[in-house]
Amino acid sequence: DTTLVSYGLDFTPQTRMEKVHAEARIAVPQAHLDFLAAGVLSHETETLFFAHAGIRPGVPLARQTEHDLLWIRQEFHAEIMPHPKLIVHGHTPVRQATHYGNRINLDTGAGYGDPLTVAVFEGADCWRLTAAGREPGAIGQRPTLLQGFRGPTEAKVPCAAPGGRMARPLEAYGTSML
Secondary structure: OHHHHHOOOOOOOOOOHHHHHHHHHHHOOHHHHHHHHOOOOEEEOOOEEEEOOOOOOOOOHHHOOHHHHHHOOHHHHHOOOOOOOEEEEOOOOOOOOEEOOOEEEOOOOHHHOOOOOOEEEEOOEEEEEEOOEEOOOOEOOOOOOOOOOOOOOOOOOOOOOHHHOOOEEHHHHOOOOO
């Protein structure tokens, strides 16, 4: 709503969506629409996969759907087995950036007025970025369940079952919090 108001639209919850859409198509400059249309839905490195909401477990990263990359929650959050890469996502606000073993949720509620979390990644290691720079000590220790991770320490944390899942702030992994 705030974005549409910034383009000069005036509407209420009772305004028909077709009317809002038609007014938005006129108000939003074509350059802005082109910018949004050219956006990518994910970014991938050798060890990381970035997506807004997450991925559908069991589906190859190259075959993820737009809907899942933008909207998935339950199936992704419940998955405790390793993904092909460490998944970095948001879409579901958490009190603080949290490492779940096979994924890191960086959404700390900035869309709701809470602080934005900024992170720096080098391989599978990551640091919280503050005004003073990187917080000391790498974070992002993946449990032994996830093969191939090498972090600055040998701290190992097992994954738990969904009911007892270790949805832990990154500081609980024995390193600084993201």
